[in-house]
Amino acid sequence: MTAPGAEKVVIVGAGPAGIRAAERLAQAGIRPTVIDEGIKAGGQIYRRPPQGFARPPEQLYGSEARKAVALHTVFDRMVAAGQIDYHPQSSVLTIAGHFLQALTPTGRRDFTYDRLILATGAMDRLAPIPGWQAPGVYSLGAAQIALKAQGVALGSRIVLAGSGPLLTLVATQLLKAGAKIAAILDTSSIRDQAAGLPGMLARPGMVLRGLLMRAKLGRLYHAGVTLDRIETDERGPVGLCWRDARGRAHVTACDMVGLGWHLRAETQLAGLAGCTFDFDESWSQWLPRTDRMGRAAEGLYLAGDGVRILGADAAEVAGRLAATACLADMGLSSPDTTSDLRRLGRYERFARAIARAFPWPGEMVRAVPDETVVCRCEGVTAGQLRESVVYGGGEANRVKSLARVGMGRCQGRYCQLAGAELIAEKARINVCDAGRLREQAPARPLPIGEWVRDA
Numbered sequence: 001m002t003a004p005g006a007e008k009v010v011i012v013g014a015g016p017a018g019i020r021a022a023e024r025l026a027q028a029g030i031r032p033t034v035i036d037e038g039i040k041a042g043g044q045i046y047r048r049p050p051q052g053f054a055r056p057p058e059q060l061y062g063s064e065a066r067k068a069v070a071l072h073t074v075f076d077r078m079v080a081a082g083q084i085d086y087h088p089q090s091s092v093l094t095i096a097g098h099f100l101q102a103l104t105p106t107g108r109r110d111f112t113y114d115r116l117i118l119a120t121g122a123m124d125r126l127a128p129i130p131g132w133q134a135p136g137v138y139s140l141g142a143a144q145i146a147l148k149a150q151g152v153a154l155g156s157r158i159v160l161a162g163s164g165p166l167l168t169l170v171a172t173q174l175l176k177a178g179a180k181i182a183a184i185l186d187t188s189s190i191r192d193q194a195a196g197l198p199g200m201l202a203r204p205g206m207v208l209r210g211l212l213m214r215a216k217l218g219r220l221y222h223a224g225v226t227l228d229r230i231e232t233d234e235r236g237p238v239g240l241c242w243r244d245a246r247g248r249a250h251v252t253a254c255d256m257v258g259l260g261w262h263l264r265a266e267t268q269l270a271g272l273a274g275c276t277f278d279f280d281e282s283w284s285q286w287l288p289r290t291d292r293m294g295r296a297a298e299g300l301y302l303a304g305d306g307v308r309i310l311g312a313d314a315a316e317v318a319g320r321l322a323a324t325a326c327l328a329d330m331g332l333s334s335p336d337t338t339s340d341l342r343r344l345g346r347y348e349r350f351a352r353a354i355a356r357a358f359p360w361p362g363e364m365v366r367a368v369p370d371e372t373v374v375c376r377c378e379g380v381t382a383g384q385l386r387e388s389v390v391y392g393g394g395e396a397n398r399v400k401s402l403a404r405v406g407m408g409r410c411q412g413r414y415c416q417l418a419g420a421e422l423i424a425e426k427a428r429i430n431v432c433d434a435g436r437l438r439e440q441a442p443a444r445p446l447p448i449g450e451w452v453r454d455a
Contacts, residue, residue: 007330010035010100010111012092012269013119015043016312017304019075020319021117021326026083028327028334033085033111035092035102041075043121044141045312047148048072060148062173063209067312094441095272098299103442108450115299115330117322118270119315122263122305125285126414127162127365128382130229132259133373136236140170140260153179155256159240161185161227163358164262165210171220172213183252184217185242187261188358189224199353202346226364230257262358263309268411271439273300279432282352283309284360285417286436292341294322301326309355314347365418366425374422375415377408385419386426394427396420396435409445412437 009025011018014036025032034041040048046061046068057065078084090104100111124139131137138146138154140162146152153174158181160171171184200207214221224245231239231251239251264285271277275288275296287308294301303322304315317340327334368374370383380403388403396419399405405419406412412419416437424431 007114008033008112009115009117009326010113011117011119012036012100013043013121013304013306014038014041014075014086014088015045015119015121015304015315016071017121017306017315017319017322018043018117018119019071020316021119021303021323022078022084023074024320024323024335025326026078028332030327030332031083031085032117033087033113035087035090035111037089037091039088040072041086041088042068042072043312043315044123044145046071047145049149049151053151055151059176062176064312071316091444091446092269093443093446095269103444103446103450108446113299115301115326116273117294117301117303117319117326118273118306119303119319119322120266120269120306121315122309123266123413124166124260125262125264125360125417126259127261127361128368128372128374128415128418129227129259129364130369130372131232131237132230132257133376133379134230134232134236136232136255137230137257137259140166140258143258144170144173147173147177151177153177154258155254156180157182157254158256158258159183159185159237159252159254160258161187161225161240161242162258162260162262163188163361164260165354165358166260166262168210168213168217168221170258170260171217175216181220182254183240184221185225185227185240185252186221186223186358187225187227187361187364189245191224192359193223193357196353196355196357199349200357202350202353206350261360262355263305264413264417265306265309266413267306268413268439268443270296270302270306272441272443273297275300275302277436279436281432282355284355284362284431291325292321292344293325293337294318295325295329299329308348308351310344310347310351314344314351317344317347360417362421362431365421368422374418375403375405375408377410377415378404380405380415382422385422389423389426394423394429394434396423396437399423400437406437411440411443 009032061068090102124141226243228241270288277286301322303318324334372382392402420434423434
């Protein structure tokens with residue numbers, strides 16, 4: 001049996017949750033191993049630009065610049081002091097028992113652990129519309145990454161569409177950087193947003209900041225829209241066809257479209273690690289089951305947006321809580337968590353209100369025409385998926401085996417939620433009854449030579 005304090009702890013992810021988890025463990029004398037896909041720590045929200053990039057933090061992160069710099073400084077200090085074993089640009093491929101494999105810059109590498117903290121964050125949640133598979137159609141997150149990491153706007157005439165805080169944030173950042181935006185199209189109605197407002201007042205400062213950003217968008221912003229299709233030619237988008245809240249048709253010329261409906265938790269590794277999942281009606285997605293401290297199973301802890309979509313501030317709190325639970329379970333002294341648990345509850349009230357104000361457009365997804373591509377990796381259309389339901393039944397993994405939806409490079413990350421809506425619509429069942437796609441290793445694409453290296 002491993003003695004308390006001598007156990008190996010691995011943290012996957014170096015965003016706000018992973019950084020704070022590593023900090024708490026280091027303060028207790030534990031030297032964790034941190035595996036992260038980024039070139040530098042910070043996660044997607046506080047992604048750092050390449051060396052020599054000229055834009056200061058205030059331009060990159062806006063009002064969150066102080067938080068970003070603080071997290072970067074904490075992590076860099078721990079690396080310099082040898083308090084953590086850091087592996088950047090490394091993707092975890094599979095988890096089994098107390099063993100994981102990761103693809104690192106030098107090839108595939110094996111790691112063992114006694115306790116594992118997953119701080120995998122979230123990613124864009126996308127809904128299919130006709131034409132979205134064309135070149136020049138990006139996720140909102142991709143547009144933000146290009147801006148932060150390279151100072152690039154991905155088009156000269158941009159339309160942003162979807163819903164949620166990220167839509168407003170990316171639009172504001174692009175406008176501030178001098179990009180030309182033709183329209184910002186929000187599928188949530190003003191009524192939806194007003195209904196969520198009372199709960200959002202759990203964080204009044206955040207609400208005020210959002211309203212000020214929204215005000216800067218002016219007449220570019222349209223609420224309650226319905227997206228019909230993206231018109232394209234061989235080079236990409238030429239226009240987005242949409243209807244306003246009154247049902248009037250519009251076509252907005254563009255050469256780039258950014259899409260996104262808030263976020264979805266990145267749960268591939270949680271599934272491979274054996275987590276139990278529940279369908280959460282608020283966020284309209286399957287989320288791993290944990291206790292308030294982040295415990296998911298014996299020796300397994302989850303933190304941040306990979307558990308609940310609560311945002312960067314909550315992720316810092318959740319990272320500390322998960323590390324505290326880890327210390328307690330090792331029999332080591334740990335800080336009082338009363339204040340952090342209270343803050344996490346407030347963040348969750350706010351986040352659930354956000355989900356209510358900017359709902360997932362399930363009805364829009366269920367109504368897409370048969371020719372609409374749903375799974376971009378495999379080219380599976382809505383019609384093919386519906387047809388598979390007719391002769392295969394309304395279970396997601398059965399439809400996957402018949403239609404290949406979710407079998408491509410993204411492993412269902414982009415198409416699973418939309419696919420479940422179409423399955424439920426055709427089978428006339430609740431979307432949760434369609435189930436969730438089972439995870440398959442490897443969780444990320446890798447060269448065949450690496451996978452069969454030891455065969």
